[in-house]
Amino acid sequence: MIVELGHYALILAFAISLIQSVVPLVGAHKGWGDWMAVANPMASAQFALVALSFAALTWAFVTSDFSVALVVDNSHTAKPLIYKISGVWGNHEGSLLLWVLILVLFGACAAWFGGNLPATLQARVLAVQSSIGAAFMAFTIFTSNPFTRVAGPPFDGRDLNPLLQDPGLAFHPPFLYLGYVGLSMAFSFAVAALIEGRVDAAWGRWVRPWTLAAWIFLTIGIALGSWWAYYELGWGGFWFWDPVENASFMPWLFATALLHSAIVVEKRETLKAWTILLAILGFGFSLLGTFIVRSGLLTSVHAFASDPDRGVFILMIFAGFMGVALTLFALRGAVLESKGVFATVSRESALVLNNVLLAVSSFVVFVGTMWPLVAEMFFGRVLSVGPPFFNAAFTPFMVALAVALPLGAILPWKRGNLRKAAHSLRGVAVLAVVLGALVWTLQTGGSILAPIGVVLGGWVVLGALADLWLRAGRGDIAPKLRRMARLPRADWGKATAHAGLGVTIFAIAALLGWETEDIRVARIGQSFEHGGYTLTLTDVHRVEGPNYSSTMGIVDVTRDGAPVTQLTPEKRVYPAAGMPTTEAAIDYGLFRDLYLALGDAQDGGGWALRTYVKPFASWLWGGCILMALGGLISLSDRRFRVAAGARAAAPEPTPAE
Amino acid sequence: MRLILFVLMMLAAPLVPAPALAVEPDEVLDDPALEARARELSAGLRCVVCRNESIDESNADLARDMRIILRERLVAGDSDDEAVQYLVDRYGEYVLLNPQPDGVNLVLWVSGPVLLLLGLGIAATTLRRRARPEPPLSDAEKERLRDLMKH
Numbered sequence: 001m002i003v004e005l006g007h008y009a010l011i012l013a014f015a016i017s018l019i020q021s022v023v024p025l026v027g028a029h030k031g032w033g034d035w036m037a038v039a040n041p042m043a044s045a046q047f048a049l050v051a052l053s054f055a056a057l058t059w060a061f062v063t064s065d066f067s068v069a070l071v072v073d074n075s076h077t078a079k080p081l082i083y084k085i086s087g088v089w090g091n092h093e094g095s096l097l098l099w100v101l102i103l104v105l106f107g108a109c110a111a112w113f114g115g116n117l118p119a120t121l122q123a124r125v126l127a128v129q130s131s132i133g134a135a136f137m138a139f140t141i142f143t144s145n146p147f148t149r150v151a152g153p154p155f156d157g158r159d160l161n162p163l164l165q166d167p168g169l170a171f172h173p174p175f176l177y178l179g180y181v182g183l184s185m186a187f188s189f190a191v192a193a194l195i196e197g198r199v200d201a202a203w204g205r206w207v208r209p210w211t212l213a214a215w216i217f218l219t220i221g222i223a224l225g226s227w228w229a230y231y232e233l234g235w236g237g238f239w240f241w242d243p244v245e246n247a248s249f250m251p252w253l254f255a256t257a258l259l260h261s262a263i264v265v266e267k268r269e270t271l272k273a274w275t276i277l278l279a280i281l282g283f284g285f286s287l288l289g290t291f292i293v294r295s296g297l298l299t300s301v302h303a304f305a306s307d308p309d310r311g312v313f314i315l316m317i318f319a320g321f322m323g324v325a326l327t328l329f330a331l332r333g334a335v336l337e338s339k340g341v342f343a344t345v346s347r348e349s350a351l352v353l354n355n356v357l358l359a360v361s362s363f364v365v366f367v368g369t370m371w372p373l374v375a376e377m378f379f380g381r382v383l384s385v386g387p388p389f390f391n392a393a394f395t396p397f398m399v400a401l402a403v404a405l406p407l408g409a410i411l412p413w414k415r416g417n418l419r420k421a422a423h424s425l426r427g428v429a430v431l432a433v434v435l436g437a438l439v440w441t442l443q444t445g446g447s448i449l450a451p452i453g454v455v456l457g458g459w460v461v462l463g464a465l466a467d468l469w470l471r472a473g474r475g476d477i478a479p480k481l482r483r484m485a486r487l488p489r490a491d492w493g494k495a496t497a498h499a500g501l502g503v504t505i506f507a508i509a510a511l512l513g514w515e516t517e518d519i520r521v522a523r524i525g526q527s528f529e530h531g532g533y534t535l536t537l538t539d540v541h542r543v544e545g546p547n548y549s550s551t552m553g554i555v556d557v558t559r560d561g562a563p564v565t566q567l568t569p570e571k572r573v574y575p576a577a578g579m580p581t582t583e584a585a586i587d588y589g590l591f592r593d594l595y596l597a598l599g600d601a602q603d604g605g606g607w608a609l610r611t612y613v614k615p616f617a618s619w620l621w622g623g624c625i626l627m628a629l630g631g632l633i634s635l636s637d638r639r640f641r642v643a644a645g646a647r648a649a650a651p652e653p654t655p656a657e
Numbered sequence: 658m659r660l661i662l663f664v665l666m667m668l669a670a671p672l673v674p675a676p677a678l679a680v681e682p683d684e685v686l687d688d689p690a691l692e693a694r695a696r697e698l699s700a701g702l703r704c705v706v707c708r709n710e711s712i713d714e715s716n717a718d719l720a721r722d723m724r725i726i727l728r729e730r731l732v733a734g735d736s737d738d739e740a741v742q743y744l745v746d747r748y749g750e751y752v753l754l755n756p757q758p759d760g761v762n763l764v765l766w767v768s769g770p771v772l773l774l775l776g777l778g779i780a781a782t783t784l785r786r787r788a789r790p791e792p793p794l795s796d797a798e799k800e801r802l803r804d805l806m807k808h
Contacts, residue, residue, distance in 0.1 A: 387711070
């Protein structure tokens with residue numbers, strides 16, 4: 001009964017979304033206030049209904065209702081509660097419902113907090129947002145119904161894929177979707193502005209926090225996925241340039257670009273058309289990512305062939321929204337008149353460079369991701385495009401970005417002086433190079449990669465600090481520090497996020513350059529040395545988990561005779577799903593992770609054991625956390641809390657900085 | 658990310674490679690220099706039955722066979738190129754994770770630089786046009802300015 005209620009609520013929400021995507025639009029066009037006013041309660045109703053629907057599905061999972069096909073396929077009575085809940089979105093249908101839930105939540109937020117938007121703009125935004133919702137609800141209801149019942153309910157389910165029964169992955173999809181779907185807000189605002197024919201600072205001030213929020217979620221989601229791959233796949237890789245990874249990375253790059261160009265719209269009322277285009281493309285790539293992942297076109301030709309409906313449906317959604325939005329852009333883009341004038345060397349231009357680098361690097365990832373498909377379809381060449389290509393083709397853009405970042409960040413608006421900016425940062429540059437040279441001398445042998453990472457990372461991190469320092473003005477240190485503490489939170493957020501990028505760059509280079517590995521057959525009781533540690537496999541025994549059985553190795557780790565830790569790498573088998581997984585044992589450290597993975601028992605006795613020392617691995621996630629934190633700090637800036645969307649008759653004068 | 662990949666694999670029910678050890682201890686060559694070369698080469702070769710995994714990462718039996726063949730060729734004295742070509746001849750161009758820069762693949766390789774030049778070119782022209790000094794005030798505007806200055 002509850003399941004049917006959930007199904008019914010979803011259909012009702014679909015009907016409302018159809019009305020909401022037409023009526024307010026007509027109202028805004030004709031200037032009928034009552035037609036526009038229906039959008040707000042409808043957006044709230046949609047959210048309530050979809051939330052009800054999602055709750056019903058969650059209830060079916062929590063109570064292990066095996067009359068629902070989705071629960072049978074993805075759950076098991078013995079599964080811990082948290083994975084019963086995460087099982088709701090650990091599959092195609094349920095994750096789509098989560099996607100829809102987040103979509104209508106964003107729509108409802110625009111209704112709840114958008115009271116100070118111009119009425120016509122708000123009505124149009126809600127209508128566009130609702131039309132996206134309608135498309136995805138239709139997709140859910142007609143091709144991927146999560147509420148389908150089975151005729152003969154089995155006694156137990158087939159269990160969730162064991163790889164997904166993991167705390168990291170339980171929260172990875174919701175964050176990723178919050179990011180993906182958050183970009184729909186920027187899209188709705190862009191399309192509404194095109195219909196409206198005007199973009200001003202208030203528009204920028206509205207779009208930025210939404211984009212920022214989406215970007216924060218996307219950053220956390222990607223970092224969680226990467227961290228999961230690091231500890232789960234058994235050898236500590238953190239990025240694979242897999243099509244599904246790229247599907248989330250391309251929207252992230254666009255969101256980053258959009259974030260920066262929206263600043264220009266907000267502060268300088270220029271680059272409007274470009275920002276609108278970025279908002280459209282950003283959501284377009286997020287739809288394309290959905291298509292890539294859901295259709296299985298790139299990951300498995302069979303998945304696509306077995307259910308072409310889904311792939312075709314998403315392709316239609318993608319083509320429809322992009323077609324309409326880009327046509328609108330072509331027709332109305334020219335109307336968006338830019339006000340601010342700026343010189344070729346200025347903060348505006350630096351942000352344009354940032355945008356060009358991010359957008360082009362995203363297109364490079366796109367071309368690389370789609371190339372195997374294109375080459376096979378049109379040129380009959382069956383080939384692969386893998387990490388070596390992406391590393392070679394993508395990295396130069398990030399290096400260029402990192403080199404330009406500190407300089408661009410301190411350039412003043414309107415008109416800058418490159419020589420003056422370089423002069424202010426000469427100390428930073430010298431320090432970064434000295435650090436790199438020091439590291440290069442200290443490391444015996446080894447690749448040049450890590451020292452380059454130190455120089456680049458140091459340049460970005462120190463540059464971010466210098467940015468704050470310079471903004472605090474001249475004078476003695478004490479008043480300067482006081483002024484620094486009083487800088488707007490947006491400035492602190494900017495510096496934190498930029499420093500996070502620097503830390504990430506350094507960590508990637510250090511990890512790739514300094515990682516060491518040891519593969520051996522370890523016998524019980526036998527000790528071996530690796531990376532300054534003495535490791536002893538003391539025992540291997542079987543352990544029974546709630547819904548799996550595990551082979552667990554016990555490894556004592558000592559350094560210079562003193563005990564460091566005991567690690568327990570595992571191999572698990574989940575009988576219900578019939579699948580083995582590795583659970584690497586990791587001793588996390590500030591400067592290195594010690595990473596152990598247990599392999600099979602060997603014919604001649606002993607166990608295969610892999611040992612890695614991964615320097616600065618934690619800094620990689622730390623850098624991502626810093627980036628997300630920077631976004632949060634920026635989001636808490638006073639002007640977003642107080643002045644979001646406020647169109648005061650006499651706008652506060654923005655200092656030219 | 659890979660979550661959805663695995664979900665898909667599960668839905669479509671192809672073989673899911675068990676993530677466990679890739680290179681087994683018994684495969685490792687005695688000569689460390691040769692082994693290092695083998696590791697580097699195998700990171701660029703695709704396991705043909707896996708989803709986007711190199712033979713260095715993969716735990717599949719076929720990947721193991723390919724790793725062993727590669728090592729045999731290196732021990733037999735093949736150069737890096739010859740050893741890789743040996744595998745390409747048997748498994749096709751598909752095994753190369755780094756696509757060969759020839760024929761239509763050139764599109765793939767030059768797309769980055771070309772797009773960058775295009776982007777920078779468009780940005781530069783637009784910026785230069787924008788950086789032009791604003792047109793002088795019209796008579797009406799001068800009039801208004803004089804009005805404002807009086808007060």
